[in-house]
Amino acid sequence: MYNGRSVAVAMPAYNEEPNICDAVSSFAALDTVDEVIVVDNNSTDQTAQIARQNGATVVPEPRQGYGYACRRGLDEATDRAELAVLVEPDGTFMTRDVQKLLVYADDCDLVLGTRTSSEFIWDEAKMGPFLRWGNWGLAKLIEVLFNTTNLTDVGCTYRLIDADSYEMIRNSLMVGGSHFSPEMIVRASQNNLEMIQIPVNYQPRQGESKITDNRWAAFKLGLIMTWFILRERLS
Ligand SMILES: Nc1nc2c(ncn2[C@@H]2O[C@H](COP(=O)(O)OP(=O)(O)OP(=O)(O)O)[C@@H](O)[C@H]2O)c(=O)[nH]1
Ligand SMILES: [Mg+2]
Numbered sequence: 001m002y003n004g005r006s007v008a009v010a011m012p013a014y015n016e017e018p019n020i021c022d023a024v025s026s027f028a029a030l031d032t033v034d035e036v037i038v039v040d041n042n043s044t045d046q047t048a049q050i051a052r053q054n055g056a057t058v059v060p061e062p063r064q065g066y067g068y069a070c071r072r073g074l075d076e077a078t079d080r081a082e083l084a085v086l087v088e089p090d091g092t093f094m095t096r097d098v099q100k101l102l103v104y105a106d107d108c109d110l111v112l113g114t115r116t117s118s119e120f121i122w123d124e125a126k127m128g129p130f131l132r133w134g135n136w137g138l139a140k141l142i143e144v145l146f147n148t149t150n151l152t153d154v155g156c157t158y159r160l161i162d163a164d165s166y167e168m169i170r171n172s173l174m175v176g177g178s179h180f181s182p183e184m185i186v187r188a189s190q191n192n193l194e195m196i197q198i199p200v201n202y203q204p205r206q207g208e209s210k211i212t213d214n215r216w217a218a219f220k221l222g223l224i225m226t227w228f229i230l231r232e233r234l235s
Pocket of ligand 1: 012013014015016041064065066069087088089090092126205208209210211212
């Protein structure tokens with residue numbers, strides 16, 4: 001519970017065996033967190049079993065994709081709690097940063113993390129100039145085209161939304177792939193949700209990187225995100 005509101009943490013997980021134990025147990029240990037939900041996206045390793053052993057509720061999502069997994073996590077979390085936190089169980093995010101998101105939940109519908117503040121990027125974290133300025137640039141594109149609050153990252157999974165606000169955008173979410181994060185920001189803007197973006201720590205990834213593994217994959221994803229943002233603005 002946080003300020004009288006229940007809190008569920010949802011984690012999209014695809015083969016996160018090296019990280020899932022730490023991720024689940026560290027969030028479950030917080031007084032503010034009522035439930036940890038792991039969305040098992042067809043993992044072929046022990047992700048689901050380890051999550052369950054450490055106290056998480058495990059829900060399977062058969063449709064493969066980051067967006068499908070995140071949406072399922074938010075669906076489940078907002079069905080069970082008043083505040084839903086989305087976070088990757090890959091060692092990149094810091095558990096205690098959830099407190100920063102919760103504080104802003106008193107004032108905003110959607111609290112987004114940003115990973116591009118240099119003070120919060122750890123040595124060896126995968127946020128070199130290419131990813132950092134790419135994320136920043138796309139965030140600015142959304143900010144300008146949709147006249148949003150100050151945005152400096154378009155791909156940070158760590159975020160919080162209250163259940164009533166999620167209900168307003170839930171049926172408009174359609175992206176199942178890796179450009180779900182900007183879609184959620186755009187839908188929030190289209191539905192006039194009050195949002196804020198705040199710096200969170202970004203640590204080195206543990207285990208196998210799956211989306212932005214190489215520059216070409218990251219560049220292609222950037223193009224898909226750009227096209228998505230422009231198309232939403234023009235339509
Ligand atoms: N890539 C990918 N990730 C998924 C999928 N389903 C769930 N996930 C989870 O979504 C999160 C994002 O994937 P990551 O591999 O961390 O990709 P990223 O955050 O862009 O980049 P890195 O953290 O640097 O690897 C992780 O927690 C994955 O376990 C899926 O189908 N594809
Ligand atoms: Mg990651």
